[in-house]
Amino acid sequence: MAREIAIVSGKGGTGKTTITAAFIAISQNVIMADCDVDAPDLHILLQPDMNKTEEFVSSKVAVIDEATCTGCGVCESSCRFDAAHPPDINSISCEGCGVCELVCSEGAITMQDKVSGHIHESSTRFGPMVHAKLLPGEGNSGKLVTEVRRRGLQSAEKQGKDIVLIDGSPGIGCPVIATVTGLLLGVIVTEPTLSGMHDMKRVLSLMNQMRVKPMVIINKFDLNLDNTRDIEEFCKEDNVEILGRIPFDSIMTKSMIAGKTLPEFSPDHEIVGQLHEIWKRIEDYVKMTK
Amino acid sequence: MQAIINECDLLIITVASGKGGTGKTTVAVNLAISLGHANVLDCDVEEPNAHTLLHPEDIRITDVTVPTPVVDQEGCTLCGDCGKFCQFNAIFVGKTKVLVYDEICHSCGGCVLVCPEKAIEEKARKVGEIKSSKTGDVYLTYGDLNVGEPMAVPLIKAVKEHIVKREINILDAPPGTSCTVIETVQESDFVILVTEPTPFGLHDLMMTVGVLDRLDVPYGVIINRSTIGDNETVKFLKERGIQVIMEIPFDRRIAELYSRGEPFVNELPEYRAKFQEVVRHIEETVRNGT
Numbered sequence: 314m315a316r317e318i319a320i321v322s323g324k325g326g327t328g329k330t331t332i333t334a335a336f337i338a339i340s341q342n343v344i345m346a347d348c349d350v351d352a353p354d355l356h357i358l359l360q361p362d363m364n365k366t367e368e369f370v371s372s373k374v375a376v377i378d379e380a381t382c383t384g385c386g387v388c389e390s391s392c393r394f395d396a397a398h399p400p401d402i403n404s405i406s407c408e409g410c411g412v413c414e415l416v417c418s419e420g421a422i423t424m425q426d427k428v429s430g431h432i433h434e435s436s437t438r439f440g441p442m443v444h445a446k447l448l449p450g451e452g453n454s455g456k457l458v459t460e461v462r463r464r465g466l467q468s469a470e471k472q473g474k475d476i477v478l479i480d481g482s483p484g485i486g487c488p489v490i491a492t493v494t495g496l497l498l499g500v501i502v503t504e505p506t507l508s509g510m511h512d513m514k515r516v517l518s519l520m521n522q523m524r525v526k527p528m529v530i531i532n533k534f535d536l537n538l539d540n541t542r543d544i545e546e547f548c549k550e551d552n553v554e555i556l557g558r559i560p561f562d563s564i565m566t567k568s569m570i571a572g573k574t575l576p577e578f579s580p581d582h583e584i585v586g587q588l589h590e591i592w593k594r595i596e597d598y599v600k601m602t603k
Numbered sequence: 604m605q606a607i608i609n610e611c612d613l614l615i616i617t618v619a620s621g622k623g624g625t626g627k628t629t630v631a632v633n634l635a636i637s638l639g640h641a642n643v644l645d646c647d648v649e650e651p652n653a654h655t656l657l658h659p660e661d662i663r664i665t666d667v668t669v670p671t672p673v674v675d676q677e678g679c680t681l682c683g684d685c686g687k688f689c690q691f692n693a694i695f696v697g698k699t700k701v702l703v704y705d706e707i708c709h710s711c712g713g714c715v716l717v718c719p720e721k722a723i724e725e726k727a728r729k730v731g732e733i734k735s736s737k738t739g740d741v742y743l744t745y746g747d748l749n750v751g752e753p754m755a756v757p758l759i760k761a762v763k764e765h766i767v768k769r770e771i772n773i774l775d776a777p778p779g780t781s782c783t784v785i786e787t788v789q790e791s792d793f794v795i796l797v798t799e800p801t802p803f804g805l806h807d808l809m810m811t812v813g814v815l816d817r818l819d820v821p822y823g824v825i826i827n828r829s830t831i832g833d834n835e836t837v838k839f840l841k842e843r844g845i846q847v848i849m850e851i852p853f854d855r856r857i858a859e860l861y862s863r864g865e866p867f868v869n870e871l872p873e874y875r876a877k878f879q880e881v882v883r884h885i886e887e888t889v890r891n892g893t
Contacts, residue, residue: 323650325623325778330803351779352621352810354803373690393711405785410690410711449814452782455753483623483778484649487753506862508628508652515650518750537862561858563831569802570833 315469316497316599317462317477319348323512325483327502328532331565331575333480334358335588337439338574340596344474345437346465347444348458348492349482350430358574361435361442369432369445371456373409373424375402381421388413388422405450429453432460434468441468454482455491462492476599483512485519496525498598500556504533505540513544517553527553528598530591534558556591559584615772616885617646617791621807623778625797626827626851629861631775632656632741633868634795637878640740642770646787647777648731648746648758655864657743659736667746667761668727669710669754674701678722685714685723706753731758735765742767759786771882778807780814788815793885794822795848800832805839812845821888823848825881848881 320333334355337345347355377388379400388397396406397413404427414422430447443464445457465477481492481499493499499520503513513529520527529548534541541558548555560583568578576585618631628645632653635641645653672685672694679701686696693708694701705728715723731748744765746758755777766772776787788794794815798808808824815822824840829850840847851857851874860867868874 324652326625351781352623352807354622354806357802357806391712391716405782408690408709408711410709410713411688412711412713412716415688415713415716447781449780449810449817450782450785452756454781484647484755485750486649486748486755486783488781489649490751490753504862507655507864508650508861511652511655512650515750522751536858540862566801566831572802 315344315466315475315477316602317466317479317495318498318500318595318599319479319481319492319496320500320502321481321489321493321516322483322502323485323516324504324509327504327509328565329502330354330358330480331569332502332530332532332588333478335575335585336478336592336595338576339589339592340476340478341439342474343476343478344440344465344469344472345442346461346477346479347442348461348479348488350445350447350454350457350461350488351482353444353446355480356444358569358572359437359439359442360572361433361437361444363433363435365434367432368428369430369457369460370426370428371453372427372429373411374404374407374427375409375413375422376425377402378421378423381419383419385418387416387418391416408452430457432457432464434464440474441472443468452487454488458488458491485515489516489519490523493520493523493525497602498595499525499527500595501527501529502532503529503544505531505537505544507540510540510544514547517551528556529553530556531558533561535560556594557587559587613766613768613772614889615766615774615791616793616795617774617776617788618795618797619776619784619788619811620778620797621780621811622798622804625799625804627778627797628652628656628775629867630795630797630825630827631773633866633874634878634881635741635773636866637868637875638771638882640770642742642765642767642772643744643775644762644765644772645743645745645775646759646762647775648748648755648762649777651745651747653743653775654734654745656866657738657741658864659738659743662734662736665733666729667731667733667758668729669757670712670725671705671708671710671728672703672714672723673726674703675722675724676700678720680720682719684717684719688713688717706751709754710757730754733758733761733765755783756786759783780810785814785818788820789818791820792889794820795881796822796824797827798824798836799828800826800834800836802835804832805836808836809839812843821892823884823888825849825851827851828853848884849877
């Protein structure tokens with residue numbers, strides 16, 4: 314059975330996707346899974362060929378039959394999500410709970426399947442990739458993330474790969490909980506800003522709650538050396554391994570604009586050397602826990 | 604500024620972005636400080652960051668609860684109706700008792716309605732806190748979702764209850780375009796989209812623009828770190844006729860100030876006038892629109 318490693322951050326924009334893509338290019342031997350189903354960006358660097366695209370249906374939405382609806386308003390007063398305004402349903406607010414259907418004495422409401430997003434199984438120049446896109450305004454990100462992970466593991470099984478590498482989303486809510494549940498390892502990419510540290514601590518405590526092993530990469534470490542030291546001390550006290558500190562460098566943006574991963578864009582760059590070492594440590598950890 | 608506030612009674616400006624880490628919080632807080640007085644509402648309840656720039660003291664804390672079912676095991680006949688009804692798999696009816704999985708319950712109240720024995724009632728369950736404070740003439744309210752809670756929307760609703768009349772309300776949205784973002788932006792008079800001119804920034808900006816067009820909310824774009832990256836973002840905005848309301852060039856000083864938790868308009872006061880200009884623009888747009 315393949316093992317899953319996710320790159321998360323708490324705060325957005327710390328460099329998750331750039332670093333994930335670099336690891337993919339270095340390893341060339343993982344199944345990649347983009348679990349940032351709300352704002353996926355990994356495909357921009359990996360340019361996947363989509364072999365298979367499927368609709369993701371995991372919830373229902375209420376539909377009112379106008380002809381049967383008497384406008385009595387009982388659905389409106391029972392709906393906790395302010396979605397039922399007979400004869401209309403606000404499909405963005407509707408959570409598909411079915412209470413309106415239950416209380417409607419005229420049988421005018423039915424619950425219908427709702428497409429929440431799309432899921433893609435693709436090939437890239439580095440191997441297979443599973444990714445998805447949640448439709449705007451949808452709230453089923455956790456379920457979609459779980460489905461991406463399921464397919465990632467399936468693909469790993471088929472291809473005989475040991476690692477599924479997951480690009481996570483920012484935050485600590487629904488999609489992140491679904492991303493970190495049951496991981497072998499969660500790598501937190503943080504930055505030495507007050508917000509970066511604040512957000513790292515929250516995602517760290519989520520991982521502790523879920524009993525997931527965390528490790529930390531400090532990106533843009535030279536932006537604030539005092540804060541970098543604080544992060545290091547905090548991690549030391551909590552027994553969290555720091556995988557490395559990466560300097561602030563315009564190569565991160567330049568490689569992105571070139572549409573390339575860091576190792577492709579500048580194989581001899583110092584940061585690429587560091588990322589090789591970090592990836593080696595991650596692989597060693599995976600081997601060690603077999 | 605006072606004129607517009609009296610005219611519309613209520614002004615809500617939301618700062619959003621698709622991609623995380625583009626500078627939403629930086630814009631929201633510096634805008635508020637430049638105006639002299641404003642009501643900042645940090646709706647990124649998973650990872651609230653505005654307080655890391657405003658450093659509030661004397662914080663008033665209120666709990667946010669959601670109704671969650673509690674089953675009276677004595678009265679329960681294990682008929683299974685509640686489990687069958689629940690669309691979210693939050694209730695499991697076993698052979699000897701009923702289990703409720705609090706975190707995945709959406710609080711729709713359906714189980715209470717379907718229970719023939721009236722053996723289910725709802726109790727308030729805490730999912731997070733709302734924190735309110737005042738720094739100078741800037742009011743700040745932010746939500747703090749309990750770590751491990753997947754659902755952020757109830758907390759965002761609670762933050763939004765602190766929107767006040769006759770004041771400029773500045774909402775700091777979470778990243779992405781999912782339910783949490785829609786919940787934040789839907790009643791806004793104007794949305795400021797903060798982006799960075801990189802492929803990731805542009806990709807996520809296009810996504811958000813699509814959502815705002817559907818919601819029919821007026822918006823304009825602030826290009827942050829405008830001197831890094833490429834010209835594709837400007838090209839896209841020009842083609843679509845979307846107005847750039849401000850550009851903030853990349854400046855390491857701004858990044859360093861942010862890392863220390865200092866709003867940059869305090870050190871670089873020349874930006875105050877630019878932010879005031881942004882609000883004047885918004886004022887005009889809102890006035891012409893209504």
